Each structure stands twice: as C-alpha cells, then as structure tokens.
Amino acid sequence: MKIQTVICALVGSVVLGISTAEAAPGYATANVNLRAGPDIDYPSVGIIPDSDPVDVRGCLRDESWCDVIWAGNRGWVYSEYLALDYRGEPRPLPDYGVAAFGIPIIAFSAAEYWNHYYVGRPWYGDRARWFAYTPRPRPGWHAPPPGPRQPGWWRGGGYRPPQGMQPPPDRGWRPHPGPGNIPGGPPRGPDDRRRGLDDRMKGPGNGPGGPGERPRGPEDRPRGHEDRPRGQQDRPRGQDDRPRGPDDRPRGP
Template sequence: MLKKLFVAAALIAGATLAGTASGNAATAAVSTANVNLRAGPSTAYPAVTVVPAGTPITTFGCVSGYSWCDIAFAGYRGWVAASYIQLVYGGAPVVLTAPVAAAVGIGVVAFNRAYWDQYYTAYPWYGRWAAYPPPRAYGPYPAPRVTSHSRDVTCANGSCTGTSGTTGRYGGSTSQTRTCADGSCSSTRNTEGPYGGSATRTRSCAYGEGCSATRSGVTGGGRTFGGTRSFSRW
C-alpha cells in the first residue's frame, strides 16, 4: 500500500506544479485509503461513492478549519475528510493539514444549496436537502497539544544515554534522561504541570534482577504523593 501511495504521489507531483504555474486553483492529490466521498462536509451526508486507496484526485478547496475538502475523481464530485488526502509538498508526500494547505495555495470554499443543486440532482436523496445538517461555519484548525519536542541519543564505550523534552500548549513540560550499560538501565523523568504541580519518577532495571521505581510529587493544590514498587521484567 505504501509503495502504491508513493508512486501515485510521484505521478501527481508534475501535475501539481503544472497547475500552480497556470494559475489553476485545483490541486492534484491522492487518497490514502478507501474512503467514502460524501455529498457534504460531514459523515451525516450520504455517500456518493467510494474513493479507492491510492486514487489520484483533484482538490478544489476546503471548509474553514481544513477538516473536509471538496474533491473530484472519475466524474464524481464531493467531500472527503482532509486526513485521507495526500499531496506533494517540499518534494515529499504529506497528509493535507491547515499549514500545508496554506503553503500550497488550497483555499477555503463554501458548501451550500447551490453546490448541492449543481452536482446531486440525479441522486435519489437529492430532494432531502432539509433532512441533513445545515452548512455551518467551521472553527479554526485546533492548536496542537504539544508545542515543542526534542530527543537525543548518544552512545560511547558500551553505554547509551537518551534525553528528551516536551512542552505542552498550556505551559506544562516533561524532561527525561535514560542511561543503559552492561545489562542495566536507569531513568529519571521530571514533569512540571501548567498550574504548579510537579512529579519525579526514577526507575532502575538490571538484567536478571528486575526493576524498582520511585515516584514522588505535589499536585497543583499542594497535596503530596509518592511511592516505591519493585517488579520483574525477565
């Protein structure tokens, strides 16, 4: 499946560049899985057909928030969730997200009764427009829960040490260091909550002997906690 997607992405790369050069708003892409083509930007709308995985498609735009996009393939027109759309960006195939859409020039488009009347008059459910959810304004693309993440591993003289750090969108952070050598490992993880809480966990394991872990900290409300446990991993 991955090979099929990469081949399709390679085939659409030239089409994407050509469309940009000519000023065409349509963007070539490919579906990442077998997915329903919907008559509107929601799973509440009826399925027009199924878009097979790896199929080249044309993307005309997305609702604000970039959760659903207006696409066409094989004479069909409808809506697919953006998470099932892959295009070429920076020389590599990537899933369509709000930042990628902005970078490649995929704009925001509207879904309304005029769209319904233009493409679906021949379908048995065409007359039931009022039975489906009314078009709504979609909010901005949600911010990621993690704003930064780093990881590094170094090895020398038979031992390895790994460090990692993460910062959350609300200000919390976690850092961890782990060292392994001669069949044993030890790690320490420190967490700072966005509202004043903190926690520390240390763990050590030795081959054939098992592990011990100690945890301590204080909640944002000032309550302390802690404990130690031992267990076997072999």
C-alpha cells in the first residue's frame, strides 16, 4: 500500500508538471507569452521579456511547449524561445533536447494544473471552459528525431515561427547584460526582477496570440477616501468643532 501511494504521488506530479527533478535554469530569447496551458488559446499569464531568467520544469513529449517558472508565475512557453547553457553557450532547448539538460517529459492536465497554480487569478472563473478544452498540436512543429540530433534540426522540415514573431536567434545569442541576466551575475530577487506585467502587455505584437489580462493586485484598486493624504479636514473633531447650541453662546456680564 505504501509503495502504491508513492507511485501515485509521482505520477500526479508528472501530470501537473511538478517535477521532482531540479529545475533547469534558462532564459527567454524574445518577448514571449507565458500561457496558462500549451496552446495559444489559453489565457496569457504575462509576457516574459527578452533575456529574463526562467526555470524549466518540464516539456511535452514532442518538445513543442515547456512548463516554466518566471518571476513567481507558472505557465507554458514555446520551447525554441528558451535558451539553456550547453558547454558554456546558451542554446535553444530543442537543439539538444530535454535529456541533455535533465528536463523531464511531462503531460498537461488543465484541471490539476489550474487548481494548483491559478486559484484566484482572473481567468480561473472561466475554468470549466478550459478544463474541457483539448490543446491542439502546434502548427509548423514536428517531434524531434530519435537518437542523436543535429543542432537546428527543428528549423527545417516546414518549421515556421509563431505568427507575429521573429524566428528564435541562432548561435551567438547572449542574454542582455543586467542583474541576474548573465551567467555568474547576482541572482535576481523579488525587488529587482522584471515582472513583465506592465505596459509591455498593452497593444499587439507583444507575443504570440496577443497580450493577456494582467493580474490585478492591491496597487490597482481605485484610490478612495482612505488613500488621500490626511489634511485639516481629516483631523478628529474636537470640542471646538462640535455644533454650537444655546449653551455655547457667548456669555454676557
């Protein structure tokens, strides 16, 4: 019974994309949407800026999409727009494949994934629709060949970049300099990482499928009476401020 329980837990973690393996650190090589599932029809969680660091948690078997963590957010990204270090050089993930980087192959279950990562997000209210949705195979993508592969194999055979995007960079690409964006640099913390959820999401051309809805936080609430600076009109009312009645009139001699 104990062994069966452990096996069930491991299977569940693979379906969710909660891999027991270490995350593989990498970078986004373009401004690319982080999706709530492996299809461009899923809502956008945010837009990962070019050169922002990510942790790759797993990829689909055909390596078309990968499950990543970015700036505290979880979601799915096109694999060829993820670069990982290979012998000292950032290379597109499909060039050498998940096995070369120790990345597990995972499946996607919308109900389990969304219930684990997206409770309270704006799109979670529409979850019944997405739980019933079946992700489509990626147009213009084909599964990697068996055995050893040649770098760039995926660029041939009918590959075309997602609509509105340039093809991923080839050899020689490096992340833009900046804190946390270069190998050996200081790790990025909560205060200096770019969230990618600001004005970069406004307007077309910010990633495949267009911008998503930016999660709203406390800073987005309309400013009300409690937010304005307290002035004279806000001080507690004292004896001099109470309504004056007959007993308060000036007394004569």
